[in-house]
Every structure is written in C-alpha cells, then in structure tokens.
Amino acid sequence: MQAAKVGDSLSEFEVVPDIPDDVDMPAAQRQIEGKAADADVLNNLAMAEAAMGELPQAISRLFAALRIDPSHTRVLNNLGVMAYEQGKLEDALQFLQTAFDIEEVLGEHEATTNNHLGVVLSAMGKLDEGMEKFMRAGTGDMAQFEAFYNLGRAYVEHGKPDLGIEHL
Secondary structure (H helix, E strand, O other), X not given: OOXXXXXXXXXXXXXXXXXXXXXXXXXXXXXXXXXXXXXXXXXXXXXXXHHOOOHHHHHHHHHHHHHHOOOOHHHHHHHHHHHHHOOOHHHHHHHHHHHHHHHHHHOXXXXXXXXXXXXXXXXXXXXXXXXXXXXXXXXXXXXXXXXXXXHHHHHHHOOOHHHHHHXX
C-alpha cells in the first residue's frame, strides 16, 4: 500500500499574505510584526526555492525564519511537509506537532496543521490519531476539502473502504 501524501505541489506549502500598510499599530506591536514580517519573507523565499527544486536552500531559509520567530506555525508546517516528502516521518511529526501545540496555546487552530498531522500520523500507521486530525481539519471555519479526501484515502488504505468512500 502507498502511504497517504500531503501533496506533490507547491500548493501544499503555506505562503504568508502581506499585512496591509494602513493598519495602525503601537510601536511594540510594530516591532513584533516586523520580526514576523522578516520570518514571513524568509518563509515565502523558501517556498519559491522549494518550487525550483532547491530544497537544501529552502530548508536552510526556513530554519533562519525559525531563529527570528520560533513560534511561526507556517514555517513549522512547511518544514513538516518537506520532512514528510523526504520520508522523515519522525521529523515531520515533530515539526507539525510543535505547530499544533503553538496553535493550541494561541487558540488558533489551522485546518492545514491538522490535515498535515493526519497525513503523517496515518503514514506512520497511527490511523486513529490520523483520523482524529483529519476530522478536526474538516470542521470549523477553516475546513478543507483536502482533509476529507485524505480521511477517505486513509480509510481505504487501512482496509476500511466503506468508510473511505463516504469521505471521497
């Protein structure tokens, strides 16, 4: 059986949107946002490098972004995806679980993090945990179609085709 995949294209990576210039922020918040913006720029450059097949440079740039902002969940997500795509499931799980834990503390759960965790956990044979993450990714304001597809695919690949078809 082939393991479920997060995806084969750059669309699986998260590029950070720009912050509008007209937002009025206190000086301390601007400094924090400035650091986050630096990490965002590095993240976005890394995604461009990854798209061009320059993975070592992309990974290096993502780690530089983490040195600026260790709690940058999109950077952690992207590192998790890259580790998964290289077959480094334990590393992928560590990056994604860290992103999840940060989101938990902030009360800001991202469907993408749950979906990626579901894929990695399923690939590791931890089907129940993976299913929980897929279901969590498929609920709320940020529900993702991809999470339902991955949930269905995981059911099929783990010998539960009837349940899988319900989600495909």
